Amino acid sequence: MLSTAVFSSFSMRQPMEVAINYGLSVVQILATILTLFLGLNLISRELESKAGHPVLAQPISRGSYIIGKFMGLLMIVLVILIISGACAALGIWLTTLTLDTPGHVSWAGFIIALYGTFISCTVLGGLTVLFTSLSTSAILPFLLTCGVYAIGQSTQAAKRFIEAELAGVELTPLVKMIAKGAYYIFPNFALFDFKVQAIYDLPESATLLGIATVYGLTYLALTLFGAVILFEKRDLS
């Protein structure tokens, strides 16, 4: 909270914008890391220590077990986001106290940006569940999730780079095809990023917000669907 005011104090013309930027970015980084590690430990550790076996012995389907575990993860992520979001908001508010003319803070934009982070963490959580259902080892799901997250964060930038056809950069048709394929197959995490609108108080597009929500939830449903199928076929003995 205090670091927000310190970080933004180095800005020449836009300390308020830097404070919002810093707050939202820290929340995003924190929520992403926690989703990743909590999601990976969620099933793999329980199955490794056989602590989940009594639950699975109950008359519930494996699919319900996976969905239930995921819902639990979602709740934890939501609580983390609410707490860290409140801390970030407090940091921004503290920054307004340090400035003579603090300027306008778009709290609606701030909440929308947090919502975008939540959708992003939801999709990431779905991916961790999918990969932990796939593999018995702990390291492989971690690497796969990190890889997909990194690709998902960069597909939009890569697609724009290819479409821009910058002078002096020759790309083979195969590379272009791979990049375009990756854009449609991997989750586009840039779609859930509403930070810039919150930072500079830019108008929010309700259509984009709606599309991002539908896209995120559909991707999540597909990953959970895959996770359930894989987990049902998995040999737990």
Place this chain on the structure above:
Amino acid sequence: MKRVLLGIFLLGIFVAASYTYPRVQVLHEPTLRLNRLPPSWILEIMSMGNRELLSTIIFYHTSFYYGEKTAWRKEEAELRRVYDTLEKATDLDPYNMDCYYLAQGTLSWIKPAIPKLNELLERGYTYRTWDWYLPFFLAANYYFQLDDPVRAAYYLQDASRLRPESSVFSSLTARMFYEGDQTETAIAFLKSMVLDTKSPLLRKKLLKRLRALETIRFLEKALQDYHDKTGHDPDSLDDLVRAGIIRSVPPDPYGGTFYLAEKDRICTTSKLAEGWRKDQP
């Protein structure tokens, strides 16, 4: 007892080391370096969805570097690198005003850098459409460094529309249009500003400037009539009176006197400046 003594001993060493190391470190501290950054699209991928934060970090690094270098002789290569890093920071976050501000502050005094600087500012202006600073910076660069008062006037016109409460902008815009031989444009601009202005004080100032420019336009037309009638240019404005084209040389609302400068240009001793007095040199 031994543990307490050991604790005090360790604490003593720690305090001594904490007191000493900053002084020793200063002697061996490497100078701040501004490394060449990878292309913008790679930076965007590296930011992992935090483009705006990375842009701010790059800006901070650049401003700290520049701050440390202020006492040094600024070399072209270094300034070029400052520009490159700021350009990449604005690629990541084109709304980042700090970058444009630093770019203007560091590069606007170097004439060869102005076209690139203006390119950066013009791109920034396409994003920050509400910000009067960017058209104001552009107007200053075009006017003072590129000797292009007309282009400067158009940017200042934007700045004055974005900041209508400032009488200086609208007044300066009209003056730049006039200096760029665009008196008609200056008059049209002032008329629209008078209509839009709610402040009585500002309206009064704008009307005064409008009167001055309309008088200049009147004299410009009289010059043209004189040329059409005699086939040559007059030596002074009094020639217009002697030829019967105008009854007398009208007064300058700012208190000065109109005269004919080089290239048949109508000028005034007041330079259209507020607060000008006749006894001033």
